[in-house]
Amino acid sequence: MKARAAWPGKCPAVRSIENLGRSDAASPAVRIKAGRPKQPAVAAPRRKVGKPETYGKNNAIILQKEYLPIIGHSSYNVPQLFTLLNGKEMNMSYTFDPEETNRLAEARESFSGRLLTDAQFDESIAITGIIEREIRKSGSFKEKLGDYAYAFARTENFDVGKAEIILRDIFKARTGQSMNQMREELAEREEKLTPEEKSAAYDYAIAVGEMIEKGNKISFNRAYAHQGELLGGSLKITDAGAKRLMKEAFKVAQESEFYDWGKDIEEKFYRPQIEAEAQQRNEKSREQENGRPRRSGRQYRR
Numbered sequence: 001m002k003a004r005a006a007w008p009g010k011c012p013a014v015r016s017i018e019n020l021g022r023s024d025a026a027s028p029a030v031r032i033k034a035g036r037p038k039q040p041a042v043a044a045p046r047r048k049v050g051k052p053e054t055y056g057k058n059n060a061i062i063l064q065k066e067y068l069p070i071i072g073h074s075s076y077n078v079p080q081l082f083t084l085l086n087g088k089e090m091n092m093s094y095t096f097d098p099e100e101t102n103r104l105a106e107a108r109e110s111f112s113g114r115l116l117t118d119a120q121f122d123e124s125i126a127i128t129g130i131i132e133r134e135i136r137k138s139g140s141f142k143e144k145l146g147d148y149a150y151a152f153a154r155t156e157n158f159d160v161g162k163a164e165i166i167l168r169d170i171f172k173a174r175t176g177q178s179m180n181q182m183r184e185e186l187a188e189r190e191e192k193l194t195p196e197e198k199s200a201a202y203d204y205a206i207a208v209g210e211m212i213e214k215g216n217k218i219s220f221n222r223a224y225a226h227q228g229e230l231l232g233g234s235l236k237i238t239d240a241g242a243k244r245l246m247k248e249a250f251k252v253a254q255e256s257e258f259y260d261w262g263k264d265i266e267e268k269f270y271r272p273q274i275e276a277e278a279q280q281r282n283e284k285s286r287e288q289e290n291g292r293p294r295r296s297g298r299q300y301r302r
Contacts, residue, residue, distance in 0.1 A: 099176075107173035112166045120156065121170075127152060128171040131179065137229075139186055139238040141179045190237040193245075197235055201245035202253050204231040208246075209265045217273045220266040 104125070107113050113121060127148045134144045145164060153163035172178050177185070204227045211223035224243065232242035250258040 103174055103176065107170050110169060110173050112169035113173065116166070123152060124166055124170045125174065127167055128174055131167070131171060132175060132182070135179060135182050135238075136186065136232065137239045139183055139240060141183065145179065186236070186238050186241075189235070190241045193235060193237070198245055199249065200234070201231060201242070202249040204228075204242070205246040205250040205258060208262055212262070212265045213269050217270065217277065219270055220262040224262065 107125075108121060113124075116124060130148065131141050131144050135141045145167060146160075149164040149167055150160050152167070153160045156163070158166075168179060175182065208220070208223045208227050211218050211226065212220060215223070224246075225239070228239045228243035228246065231246065232239040235242060235245075247258045250256075250261070254261065
């Protein structure tokens with residue numbers, strides 16, 4: 001009797017992920033009972049991918065580098081797993097640092113994480129992403145934390161105080177530092193900026209005008225926020241601090257107010273674009289109305 005070759009294709013762990021949600025008739029176990037289809041004597045070569053990586057404290061599951069693991073019994077959704085199971089990308093408003101992948105596993109097994117259901121853990125991860133974005137944007141978090149802790153607790157079996165503790169614990173496990181530590185680190189970094197680093201703000205301020213002029217319907221506030229985020233990320237300070245530096249650097253160089261300059265450019269380039277768009281929309285609406293067949297009143301008579 002000839003020895004059967006190993007099934008070609010992806011590793012068993014990946015096949016088990018792809019079989020989630022399928023009917024029992026299509027599961028590997030049922031196929032085994034019914035008899036495996038004949039395989040060639042020589043296994044087909046596997047597709048070469050990156051070096052396998054081990055995830056999780058217990059090294060429970062080893063997958064190829066391109067796949068995100070399911071650690072323990074958790075089924076929390078992260079973008080890569082969502083795409084793998086559903087065949088489409090997940091629309092997320094926050095992103096994960098590569099180092100956070102392992103920290104997510106630790107957060108799931110932390111004291112606060114173990115007490116949560118999968119759905120609750122999903123929500124807590126999303127909320128901590130929103131709070132982190134607020135810290136990096138404005139340098140504050142208490143209002144967002146209070147609002148989201150209240151919303152989180154409304155539909156769960158714990159109070160607002162417990163929800164806030166959970167969010168703080170998950171935040172620290174996910175990012176490696178507490179909310180206040182992140183806030184203080186950004187503030188200290190801004191205080192220690194050198195004159196050379198601050199001088200870079202002028203180029204970002206000028207880029208605001210270029211975005212409005214060359215972009216497609218980009219307002220001053222949008223361009224200002226975008227350049228502030230870029231400068232803040234470059235200098236590792238808050239967006240609000242970066243925007244202050246841009247405004248100050250522009251005033252020194254141009255001896256005029258940055259806001260007035262930006263609004264003038266907006267009026268010159270952005271305003272005509274949105275007015276033309278509104279006119280095209282109105283014309284299209286009128287054409288559609290004129291193209292509709294008018295019904296006679298007799299059709300509605302009984």
